[in-house]
Amino acid sequence: MSVIELSDVSRAFTVRSREGFRRTKREVRAVDGLSFTVEPGEVVGYIGPNGAGKSTTIKMLTGILVPSGGTIRVAGVDPSRNRVQLAKRIGVVFGQRTTLWWDLPLKDSFAVLQKMYGVPPARHRANLATFVELLDLGDLLDVPVRQLSLGQRMRGDIAAALLHDPDIVYLDEPTIGLDVISKARLREFLAQINADRKTTVILTTHDLDDIEALCTRVMVIDHGRQIFDGTLPTLRASQQAPRTLVVDLATSLPPLQVPGATVTKVTGPRQHLTFPPTTSAAPLVAHIAATYPLVDLTVAEPTIESIITQLYTPPEAD
Numbered sequence: 001m002s003v004i005e006l007s008d009v010s011r012a013f014t015v016r017s018r019e020g021f022r023r024t025k026r027e028v029r030a031v032d033g034l035s036f037t038v039e040p041g042e043v044v045g046y047i048g049p050n051g052a053g054k055s056t057t058i059k060m061l062t063g064i065l066v067p068s069g070g071t072i073r074v075a076g077v078d079p080s081r082n083r084v085q086l087a088k089r090i091g092v093v094f095g096q097r098t099t100l101w102w103d104l105p106l107k108d109s110f111a112v113l114q115k116m117y118g119v120p121p122a123r124h125r126a127n128l129a130t131f132v133e134l135l136d137l138g139d140l141l142d143v144p145v146r147q148l149s150l151g152q153r154m155r156g157d158i159a160a161a162l163l164h165d166p167d168i169v170y171l172d173e174p175t176i177g178l179d180v181i182s183k184a185r186l187r188e189f190l191a192q193i194n195a196d197r198k199t200t201v202i203l204t205t206h207d208l209d210d211i212e213a214l215c216t217r218v219m220v221i222d223h224g225r226q227i228f229d230g231t232l233p234t235l236r237a238s239q240q241a242p243r244t245l246v247v248d249l250a251t252s253l254p255p256l257q258v259p260g261a262t263v264t265k266v267t268g269p270r271q272h273l274t275f276p277p278t279t280s281a282a283p284l285v286a287h288i289a290a291t292y293p294l295v296d297l298t299v300a301e302p303t304i305e306s307i308i309t310q311l312y313t314p315p316e317a318d
């Protein structure tokens with residue numbers, strides 16, 4: 001059974017403004033007819049440009065906002081009518097602000113959460129031991145949250161969101177502002193938690209490396225509507241972005257003649273050839289190996305960044 005179900009969900013806001021002496025009212029449709037389901041254990045990247053409606057969707061999924069239309073079920077209940085019941089089944093992390101108690105040492109925040117959620121003491125101890133080890137929190141437990149660095153605090157926030165064994169966790173920009181090593185550690189941790197506990201993860205991020213590292217599925221939203229839902233390879237293929245063969249030869253040569261591929265760059269013995277996403281690389285590689293003094297060869301996929309940019313950019317009018 002799906003753990004999240006949205007059917008034709010919309011959410012409008014009335015924005016009031018004043019122009020001179022005139023007051024105006026305008027309706028913004030932050031989410032506009034959204035339908036999708038998420039299965040238990042999926043890791044879904046929920047992405048879109050600024051103002052696309054991502055936060056509004058997440059707020060409706062947690063029950064903070066009531067939809068203007070359509071129906072939502074999360075873990076079998078209507079979020080806005082069953083917020084308290086649902087709170088035990090979900091965890092939420094907002095990268096921009098902490099849910100921990102600012103003046104309390106990290107371990108005291110965890111103890112408060114245990115009481116709030118009524119986690120059995122043995123389970124709490126086991127979870128804490130796992131998170132302390134995987135997130136390297138040992139030296140931080142006695143430090144007040146306000147003294148933690150952003151990366152340390154984020155590790156604390158993520159542990160806090162998972163201590164009550166939620167079925168679903170919403171992560172809103174969890175790696176924002178973190179250095180490369182902290183990002184990598186967080187991604188590894190989340191992948192492991194998902195593998196071990198089958199926790200469903202909904203990840204909102206502008207860092208496409210998060211998506212690449214973690215998500216089995218990507219949903220792209222723009223102007224409150226879904227514009228893509230599928231796997232990363234499907235997203236790549238759907239955008240028809242060309243792939244590239246990077247060929248290292250034993251010697252510098254003029255541009256190679258390879259049917260179905262075009263040389264776009266020559267730097268000494270290295271040549272870059274592009275070919276359509278619908279073409280298999282195998283015959284091209286076979287042709288090059290049989291015809292030229294090949295030393296090494298790699299296939300470079302289009303970066304997800306370039307694909308998403310292409311997706312967000314409206315087609316030019318004729």
Ligand SMILES: Nc1ncnc2c1ncn2[C@@H]1O[C@H](COP(=O)(O)OP(=O)(O)OP(=O)(O)O)[C@@H](O)[C@H]1O
Nearest residue numbers: 013014015028030049050051052053054055056057
């Ligand atoms: N409380 C509100 N009142 C009025 N308009 C709102 C409100 N909340 C969101 N909006 C508008 O709804 C639209 C979607 O906003 P939302 O915050 O969901 O986008 P987002 O995809 O999360 O953007 P970002 O990536 O910038 O966080 C925007 O046009 C925003 O201005």
